[in-house]
Amino acid sequence: MTDTSPADTWQLSDTEVFSKYGDAFVPRRAEQTAAVCDLLSGIPVRHVLDLCCGEGRLSEEYLRRDPQARVTVLDRSPEMLALTAKRLEPFADRHDSIEADIEDRRWRTGVGYGGVMTSLAVHHLDGEGKRLLYRDIHAMLAPGGVFVMADLVEPAGATARTLAGDHWEEAVRRASEEQFGGDEAAVAFERTEWNHYRLPGPDPVDKPSSVAEHLDWLREAGFVEVDVVWMYAGHALFTAKRKAN
Numbered sequence: 001m002t003d004t005s006p007a008d009t010w011q012l013s014d015t016e017v018f019s020k021y022g023d024a025f026v027p028r029r030a031e032q033t034a035a036v037c038d039l040l041s042g043i044p045v046r047h048v049l050d051l052c053c054g055e056g057r058l059s060e061e062y063l064r065r066d067p068q069a070r071v072t073v074l075d076r077s078p079e080m081l082a083l084t085a086k087r088l089e090p091f092a093d094r095h096d097s098i099e100a101d102i103e104d105r106r107w108r109t110g111v112g113y114g115g116v117m118t119s120l121a122v123h124h125l126d127g128e129g130k131r132l133l134y135r136d137i138h139a140m141l142a143p144g145g146v147f148v149m150a151d152l153v154e155p156a157g158a159t160a161r162t163l164a165g166d167h168w169e170e171a172v173r174r175a176s177e178e179q180f181g182g183d184e185a186a187v188a189f190e191r192t193e194w195n196h197y198r199l200p201g202p203d204p205v206d207k208p209s210s211v212a213e214h215l216d217w218l219r220e221a222g223f224v225e226v227d228v229v230w231m232y233a234g235h236a237l238f239t240a241k242r243k244a245n
């Protein structure tokens, strides 16, 4: 997941690669998507922000499950927002979009979302950026609202890091066989150096934090019921709730 411009985080070439191979590159993607939506069941306002929506996979599943729900999708990439708009066409007027950078604080205003979900994006922020984001998301949620995040995490030690890299590589190799009938996706995964755990780091683009740091920052932001509910190949799924009044 690297690119040539160190000043930037996500490039058009990443969009093209991810659109083509995302189902193979994201370990157990369908399982993760289902778990994110499961964690949003019962939110107090059925309006969810999909932060760095990509092609809108999470939003599609969330809207499919609940005919009364709406989503706001946010991404910096107009290409990704266009792909999301196409994917969400069957849901007519139940979605709107914001073109913005995740780091920009102007979109972080008090909408009162029932939920905020995000997948594979928050690791582009540094530690301080994540802390601030969690505080702002907490303030944007309605009382009882839920934040759900799937993302890469940084293992706490070298052995666990190697294992995360091994598991990720194995998962992509299996998915490549299943989805492409051969090693096409596995070769692309290696060629693009997508496996963060194979790179020495630190990396200017991908800056995952440890599970412990995320949990601390979420609690510090005021969230309750902060938890990791799923983890595999360095990918973790967090949930956190804003206290009901």
Ligand SMILES: C[S@@+](CC[C@H](N)C(=O)[O-])C[C@H]1O[C@@H](n2cnc3c(N)ncnc32)[C@H](O)[C@@H]1O
Pocket (backbone or CB within 6 Å): 009, 010, 018, 022, 051, 052, 053, 054, 055, 056, 057, 058, 074, 075, 076, 077, 080, 100, 101, 102, 103, 118, 119, 120, 121, 124
């Ligand atoms: C790996 S994709 C994940 C997309 C989607 N959430 C999913 O899981 O399928 C990362 C997404 O984050 C977006 N992105 C990367 N850096 C961003 C930034 N600084 N601000 C807003 N969006 C960003 C990219 O355009 C891309 O759509």
